[in-house]
Structure formats: structure tokens, C-alpha cells
Amino acid sequence: MPVNIKLIYHTAEGQAFAVENAIYAIQTSRGCGVLHSLKIDKIAMVFDIPPKRRKEIVEKLEASVFSLKYPLKVGKAIKMGIYLHAYKITLPDSPETLNLSLSPKKQANAQRYGRIEFNPHRLGKDGIAAMFGALESHIGKELSLKSLQKTAKVTIIDVTLDIQNIHMNDLLLDKSDSHKTHAYFSASGRMETFYAGIRINQKNGDILLYNKGKEVKEKSLKPNFKPGPYKDLPLDIPFTRLEVTKRPNLTLGALAGMENPFTKLNLYFVRDVKGPEGSRQWTWFVDSCRIRGIEGALKTLPEPLKAEYLKALQAQPEQLYRPDTIWKSWAKSLKASGLVV
Numbered sequence: 001m002p003v004n005i006k007l008i009y010h011t012a013e014g015q016a017f018a019v020e021n022a023i024y025a026i027q028t029s030r031g032c033g034v035l036h037s038l039k040i041d042k043i044a045m046v047f048d049i050p051p052k053r054r055k056e057i058v059e060k061l062e063a064s065v066f067s068l069k070y071p072l073k074v075g076k077a078i079k080m081g082i083y084l085h086a087y088k089i090t091l092p093d094s095p096e097t098l099n100l101s102l103s104p105k106k107q108a109n110a111q112r113y114g115r116i117e118f119n120p121h122r123l124g125k126d127g128i129a130a131m132f133g134a135l136e137s138h139i140g141k142e143l144s145l146k147s148l149q150k151t152a153k154v155t156i157i158d159v160t161l162d163i164q165n166i167h168m169n170d171l172l173l174d175k176s177d178s179h180k181t182h183a184y185f186s187a188s189g190r191m192e193t194f195y196a197g198i199r200i201n202q203k204n205g206d207i208l209l210y211n212k213g214k215e216v217k218e219k220s221l222k223p224n225f226k227p228g229p230y231k232d233l234p235l236d237i238p239f240t241r242l243e244v245t246k247r248p249n250l251t252l253g254a255l256a257g258m259e260n261p262f263t264k265l266n267l268y269f270v271r272d273v274k275g276p277e278g279s280r281q282w283t284w285f286v287d288s289c290r291i292r293g294i295e296g297a298l299k300t301l302p303e304p305l306k307a308e309y310l311k312a313l314q315a316q317p318e319q320l321y322r323p324d325t326i327w328k329s330w331a332k333s334l335k336a337s338g339l340v341v
Contacts, residue, residue, distance in 0.1 A: 009034050011165055017234050019164060021336075023329050026318040028166065029272050030238075035326065036162035038333040039121040041243060045252060046112035047152040049102075049142050054113060057140045058085055058102055064138070071134045082106065083115065091130055095226040096123045098131055100143075116152070121160070122228045125338030145341060149253040159261060160243045161326060162212065167238040168192070170271035171320075172286055172313075173209045174294050175264070181205065183290060191290065196265070206245040207265060213239030242267065252339060256331045262323035268313055269320040276308035285309055 006020045011031035021037040049057060064074040065087070077086035083101035090097050098118040120128060128145070136144035163171075168191060175181070175196040184193040192214060198205035217235045219225055233239065244261040275282025288297035294313070298306045334340055 009165070011237060015234075015237065017164065017237055018232070021329075021332075023326055024322070026269075026320055028269065028318075030167075030170075031165055033166040033269070033320065034164045036164065037329055037336070038326070039160045039162065040119075040157060040334075040337050040339070041121055041160045042117065042119055042156065042158040043154060043339070044115065044117040044156040045148065045152040045154045046115050047142070047148055049113045049140075053140060053142065054103065057142070060139050061085070061087055061100075061102070072131075072138065077101075089131070089135075091127060091134070094123075094127060096127060096228070098123070112153075115155075116148070117156075120337045120339055124229065125336065128338040145339075149340060150251065152252050154248050154250055154252055154255060156245065156247055157255070157258075158243055158245050159330075160241055161262070163240045163242070165237050166240055166269065166320075168194070168209055168211050168240040170269060171209065171240065172268040172270045172289055172294075173207070173242075174266040174268065174289075175207055181293075194290070208241075208243040208245075209267075210241055210243075211239075212241035213237070255340070256334055258330070260323060260327040260330075262326055267321035269316060270313070272317060273312055273315075275312050276305060282312070 006018045007022060008016050008018055009022075009025060009032040010016050012029060013031070015031075019034045019036060023035045023037060025032045025034040027033075061074060062085075064072065065076055071092065073090045073092065075088045075090075077088050077099060079086065081101065082104050084103040084105055086099070086101045088097050089100055096119060098116065101115040102113060104112060118131075123131065132143065132145040132148075136147075141147055173194055173196060180198040181194070181196045182198065183191055183195070186192050193208070193210040195205040196207040196209075213233070213235055216227075216230045216233060216239070220227065220235070227233075242262075244265075246258065246261050248255065248258050250258060270282075270286050273282060275285065285297060285301075288300060291297075292300070294310075298310060301309060
């Protein structure tokens with residue numbers, strides 16, 4: 001069973017903050033920058049149900065809609081996509097929703113009779129156990145976590161890396177491919193969201209770097225806000241999230257062997273770098289990198305300066321981004337999520 005270890009870190013001003021199961025930390029001019037253990041922010045999986053059981057399971061779900069007989073709250077979903085039946089399922093006293101869809105409209109999708117999507121991090125290990133335990137008891141054993149680990153194929157998974165006490169505006173994300181990127185900036189000019197790896201017909205990309213602390217802070221101002229796993233997050237300390245979407249097509253039980261999604265990108269800490277021409281020109285260069293990419297930004301420089309700027313970028317005082325070290329924690333994080341038993 002994973003052991004949860006909380007360590008205390010400090011900002012440059014001496015403010016303390018606790019992190020549970022940190023991967024590692026680096027020292028910056030802002031104090032300690034800490035990389036949290038990996039989290040799963042979304043998972044979607046498809047599964048089959050034996051034909052003779054399909055009608056009974058749908059009938060049980062339909063009967064449970066708005067029923068008080070079950071330890072689950074079952075509602076009908078408005079958007080059904082490629083399915084004929086779609087439900088939004090919650091546990092009592094929990095704001096987190098599991099989306100369950102059944103019966104594809106087209107015969108071509110018949111082997112993917114059902115689809116489940118939810119946020120494992122927000123639902124939590126105990127919530128996952130309670131949710132799938134109730135589904136097994138009151139709907140059918142085909143929806144038990146034990147059964148799904150063997151039969152369900154994970155089609156989408158969002159793996160997140162949280163970085164505390166480093167503002168995303170102090171980071172430069174490098175994704176070396178031909179896919180598009182786009183970014184959102186605040187009114188003051190600070191970058192708050194950066195998408196990369198945007199493919200044809202995609203609104204957003206498979207790689208996302210954003211100001212998670214600002215998002216939680218804005219949501220905390222809304223009525224009936226449920227902080228969930230962020231209840232102890234100090235909102236006055238920078239909190240940045242790097243999120244990568246994978247489409248592994250692996251069974252739930254085989255996710256521990258998933259390919260490392262963090263090796264095909266790089267993350268530079270650019271705040272404490274002076275640059276070959278001083279801090280002002282360095283800021284302009286970093287802005288150029290965010291618009292044109294690192295290779296494109298280097299092409300705008302005079303030939304003698306290209307090598308100097310690249311050397312300054314790569315000469316990190318203490319290596320922030322270590323994808324192999326980060327991924328070594330994946331199996332432990334997966335087990336701690338409650339998705340595998």
C-alpha cells in the first residue's frame with residue numbers, strides 16, 4: 001500500500017507549504033519549486049456487455065433515474081453522442097459525476113457497447129471504490145471495477161503534472177513537431193494557458209500548460225464551490241499544471257505499462273536566466289519562442305547570437321524537467337488513484 005508522505009517547502013519569502021508525495025524539488029529565486037506526484041484528471045474507457053444482459057442493464061438504469069432506492073443518483077444526460085442511452089451518475093454528497101453511455105447507434109461500434117468517463121483525481125480513491133461498488137451491486141457485475149480492469153479499453157487518459165511555487169509565465173514549453181499551438185494571455189500580458197500539439201479538426205491540443213491556481217481561485221468565488229482535492233491548496237502561491245492527453249487503447253489493468261507521454265516535450269525554467277544581451281532582450285526572446293517556437297525564434301537572431309541564446313536556454317542552473325524521473329512515479333500514482341486493485 002502506498003505511503004503518503006508530506007514534506008514542508010518554503011517560498012523565497014519564507015511562506016511554508018506542504019506537498020504530499022512530491023517527485024522532487026528545485027531551488028529557484030522564488031524558493032522551492034516542487035513537482036507533485038502524477039494525477040489522472042480524466043479517463044474514458046469503452047467495454048462490451050454480453051447481448052443477453054444489455055436490455056436488463058438498460059432497464060435497471062432507466063428504473064434508477066431519480067429513484068431513491070439506490071445509493072446512487074442517476075440522471076439522464078442531454079448529450080448522447082454515438083449512444084442511444086446516456087446517464088450522469090453521482091454518489092450522495094459528492095459533486096463528482098461519472099458519465100455512462102450504452103448502446104451505440106451504429107452497428108460498427110457494437111463491440112464498444114458501453115463507455116465510461118470521469119475524473120479519477122476529483123472522485124478520489126474512496127469515491128471510485130464506492131461508485132463502482134454501487135454500480136456492481138445495483139446495476140450489474142459487468143460494471144464492477146474488477147471486471148472493467150480486464151475488459152475495458154482506455155481510449156483517453158489525461159495525465160497531469162502539478163508544479164507548485166513556479167508561475168507558468170516563468171516556464172517555456174517546447175513541443176518539437178509540426179502541429180499548431182495557441183495561447184491565452186491575461187490583461188496584464190502574462191501567459192495563463194498554452195495549448196500545443198493541435199491536430200486537424202481539434203479545438204485544443206493534446207498538451208496543455210495552464211495556471212491551475214488561478215482556475216481554482218476563480219471557481220472558489222462561485223456559490224456552492226466544492227474544493228475537492230484542492231481544499232488545502234494555498235491560492236497565493238503559484239500553481240501550474242502540465243497536462244498531457246494520451247489515447248493508449250490499453251486495458252485498464254495494463255495502464256502501468258503505458259508509454260511515457262512526457263518524453264516528447266521539454267519544459268524550461270526561464271525566469272532566472274539573464275541571457276547573452278541582458279534581461280530585457282531575454283524576455284523578448286522568450287516571448288518570440290512562445291509565438292514562433294524555439295527554432296523559429298532563433299532564426300530571427302543574427303547568426304553570432306543564435307548559439308549564445310540556445311546555450312543560455314539549455315544551461316539550466318538546476319534541471320527542472322526530468323521526464324524519465326517523473327515517469328518512474330507513474331505506477332505508484334496509478335495504484336494510489338484507486339483505478340487498479
